[in-house]
Amino acid sequence: MKNIIPWILIGSCVALTATDEAFAQNASRNPTSDTIPSSLMTFFVTSEPIGNGGNLGGLAGADAHCQSLAAAVGAGGKTWRAYLSTQARPGQPAVNARDRIGKGPWFHSTARIPDYLNRRLDRPIIQSQIHGDTLEEAQRGSNLTKEFALTEKGRLANGIGDPLPTRHDLLTGSQPDGRAFTDNADHTCNNWTSNNKGSAQVGHSDRVGNGNMSWNSSHATTGCSQEDLISWGGVGLFYCFAVD
């Protein structure tokens, strides 16, 4: 056992070096600055939560969180929206997450620059596919995989099977079709203002858990405190989409 570990470490280093070399060989053909990818990014999972449970300061607070995280990696030039629904209140209509995020298609944080014919080299996610608007689209699925759902820093959010703590519960407050719930129960931590009572609907960024694959509407939390979210396998992360 003792002897194996150094070899694994050496192995990983060799693998990393090989990748670097391959990258270096192509460096003359690709811009080298790492600010380039973030400018192509139009989708990310927040690397950190706001940290106040389900109280995100409403949609405005959540959007601001997306915007500031994006700005920190050089992608603040876009308009960012949190993928969150709010439920109808007297005198205040419901807001559907899917209606807030623009048209797409969306690319993640490690998207590469288009080739010389301006063709994108990466597969995006598509509005109708991530929401399964037709039966065929819903059955086939989308490109929103664990490996696509990277943070703005290009990292994976820990999912099932990864080292703890699990961070795969992403707040959405939405139904699988991306729309707000229409019943009287709370699905949005009181429209993202509560950090104690209530419940939030969450999806799984790794597409694993609760017996389904839903990225946006897998199950509800019991409670809206930061501890409640953690007890379910999340920390209060959410999806951010660029509308432009």
Add this chain to the structure above:
Amino acid sequence: MKAFSLLTAILALSGVAPSVATAQQGMPGGTPMTFFVTSTSIGTGGNLGGLAGADAHCQSLAAAVGAGSKTWRAYLSTQARPGQPAVNARDRIGTGPWYNFDGVMIARDLAHLHGDTLPLARLGNNLTKQTGLTERGQIVPGLNDYQVPRDGDWEYVKTTPYTNRHEILTGSQLDGRAFPPGLDYTCSNWTSNSDPAPGQAQGALEAGPGRPNAQIGFPDRNGGGNGSWNSSHGTTGCSQTALVRTHGVGKLYCFAIN
């Protein structure tokens, strides 16, 4: 301790951990296995010896791990031929629920497995990289595992246990039914291991006139720009070499009907 958790983390990330940890099927007293991905392929490309040959492969792999008392069927469709009706994969596999090596349910019933309605399809079934285990409890290496330049090369894959081989033969549409007759989606009903003639769009991953081809899906739900477990795209041909070229190896889904 630190080094040990690092090792564990590396193993967990690389997907090796389950295969070294497991020797016996399922948990003691747990639910018997009624679903698995074959740990090995028949090895002759898309020629499986027809449905009978594929079923026998499932049965013998199951028997080797003590699950041979059940009746196993390969999840494969065949297309209609003159005087021979189509066979739908979904009609061959019983009614579920189906449980994997660990006793975890991958689908309640046929509707859950295939997403027969919009709400079911949007949520999806429970077949994931973590649950799509072989009859020996191994995770099927998928996209982002063991990316080496030669993992699309059959000669290399034969001697390398953990290269990406996540393309599972199904020959089926998204709803689990056979494709209409005409273009080949089933390597001639699982009897052909030939490749397209030169000039017949050998790089394409879809059916075409006169092109030997098989429809495949991904147990890791990752590839082809969609997460389809049973109908993501086609192959570059029906030879073993062609299957490996796009990270398949001719594995099958097996379901117990009883």
